[in-house]
Amino acid sequence: MELKHISDLNQLKEIKDQSYSEINMRLKESDRNLNEIKEYQVLICSGTGCTASKSQIILKKLNQEIQKRNLINKVKVYKTGCFGFCKLGPIIVVHPERIFYCEVSEEDIDEIVDKHFCQNEVVERLLYKGDDKQVKKTIDELDFFNDQQRIALRNCGVINPEDINEYIAMDGYLMLATILEEKRDRNTIINELLNSGLRGRGGGGFPTGKKWEYALSYENDEKFVVCNADEGDPGAFMDRSILEGDPHSVIEAMTIAGYTIGASKGFVYVRAEYPIAVERLRIAINQAKELGLLGQNILNSGFNFELDIRLGAGAFVCGEETALLQSVMGMRGEPRPRPPFPAKVGLWEKPTLNNNVETYANVPIILKNGADWYNKIGTENSKGTKVFALAGQVINTGLIEVPMGTTLRTIVYNIGGGIDNQRELKAVQTGGPSGGCIPVSLIDTPIDFESLSEIGSMMGSGGLIVMDETDCMVDIARFYLEFAQDESCGKCVPCRIGTKRLLEMLTKITEGKGKEEDLKIMEELCYDIKESSLCGLGQTAPNPILSTLKYFKDEYLAHINEHKCPAGVCNALLQVVISDEKCIACGICARVCPVSAITGERKKPPYEIHQDICIKCGACIPKCPTDAIYKR
DSSP: OOOOOOOSHHHHHHHHHHHHHHHGGGSSOOOOOGGGOOOEEEEEEOSHHHHHTTHHHHHHHHHHHHHHTTOTTTEEEEEEOOOSOGGGOSOEEEETTTEEEOSOOGGGHHHIIIIIIITOOOOGGGBEEOTTOOEEOBGGGOHHHHTOOOSTTTTTTTSOTTOHHHHHHTTTTHHHHHHHHHTOOHHHHHHHHHHHTOBOTTTTOOBHHHHHHHHHHSOOSOOEEEEEEOOOSTTOOHHHHHHHHOHHHHHHHHHHHHHHHTOOEEEEEEETTOHHHHHHHHHHHHHHHHHTSSBSSGGGSSOOBEEEEEEEOOOGGGGSHHHHHHHHTTSOOOOOOSSSOTTTSOGGGSOEEEEEHHHHHHHHHHHHHOHHHHHTSBOSSSBSEEEEEEEESBSSOEEEEEETTOBHHIIIIIISOSBGGGOOEEEEEESGGGSEEEEGGGTTOBOSHHHHHHTTOOOOSSEEEEEETTSOHHHHHHHHHHHHHHHOOOOSHHHHHHHHHHHHHHHHHHTTOOOHHHHHHHHHHHHHHHHHOSSHHHHHTTHHHHHHHHHOHHHHHHHHHSOOOTTSOOGGGOOEEEOTTTOOOOOHHHHHOTTOOEEEETTEEEEEEOTTTOOOOOTTTTTOTTOOEEEO
């Protein structure tokens, strides 16, 4: 990859035209016959999920086979970001036909090379097969993508994130260059964002343009731009995937933000547990500097903007912006009272603009296509799209991006493919540990800031967990509260002590030791914590409890009054038992029991589990050849 220093907009457009011709075949569906194709471009997912499934080993072997068979001029292999359909990884997409190969292993490479690249035949056994057993040949045929609209994820799965020329081919840095060449008025940029209706995607939903406007209004000789990439929600990986698949979009947006508010220094605060994202961000920053798109005198405009990376140690509370800024400065990550807000008093007491990764990823394309274009997507008060990490008891798990206003039903059944193992949907939890559990009766609720808030949940950063009848809502509330309590910085009493007391009461209930009056005390304490906690962690920590109390109170009462867990999850309320009719006295269960709680005589059924010794680990259940052991 050759990098040449760019001095003006015209040179950038030249690189764009040259690079676009290289990746053009990836952007259009081809109707050509396989026999007519002279060249293939192979995109291999190199996001964290597929990398964990050995996609980089597959990439290496594929390159080796191509060289060995002298196919270098016919087949070109590229690493790319996350396609989104994470359950099917490792994923390979072959262009120009856009053939979608899934669950590819190292052993499949020889067949792909022999059959597809040498004989021009598709390897059908690696194609996606839906529930109806129908084969889906191309990525465009997959139902998973039908209801999505990729804006923040527009380049993920399309370009090589480690090649700045490919980002430029997709109009990358074009807005930055245009703004600098025109010396565009800062208020004009802010008004475009205000008119677009873009709101913060980190969870708060504050208007992005308004935040930029505040940061511009405070005069100071030094200002800062910060990107919050400290994604701490369990199971959430939206920001990580954007940094892995399209880091330049964030760099360009932060540089535009620096110009707009008058800042010359920026920081990306990303957790150290994201090594691939950190590495690709470093590569992108170095490439942008080498081309003159970052650093001193950008594009000969006289504008300077330096960007640095700060690694977080994994504290969930550092997702709160004032705690994040403390950590960036090398201090303990603890929130402080607001006001003053960071836009006025931020890093080193200087005005600081802070947005999250997804918010920044939207900025360049909004400025390119215009506010009116973006404003037409979404709902009246929630514009654009939202990226979600779809997980839980749903068939198609992965990363999705849908227009605001899309219903939960569409996400769960159309994109998600329905509930796994043919069970019934019970609830959907949005917003991570800070969100609420939405019952199946509200499945037609549109996803937007106001609608979710009205039913006791929140958008959050984008975690979306699907639950079925095997999930205990009391235990779910306990799990999320345990996480919030463990991640509390301890600075304020309501969060430090209040969440601990709530967790104690919830734990008692899951053990069958709770009382009905505990529910009233819990509810009152939840509201006290929400109203008096210092930061968003404490203010939202009670949401899972309040929502489950509202919609699933019967499960709480079953735990309290009947000493029973309807979902069969809470171990303290269960017994592991052996069916007299099914037991064949093989003795396998006794051999695998870690505490010797099972006794019996071989070939003389039934064996017995001593409940006073049993720790209810369930190790014996999958080992029983006749399914005679179960939890009661």
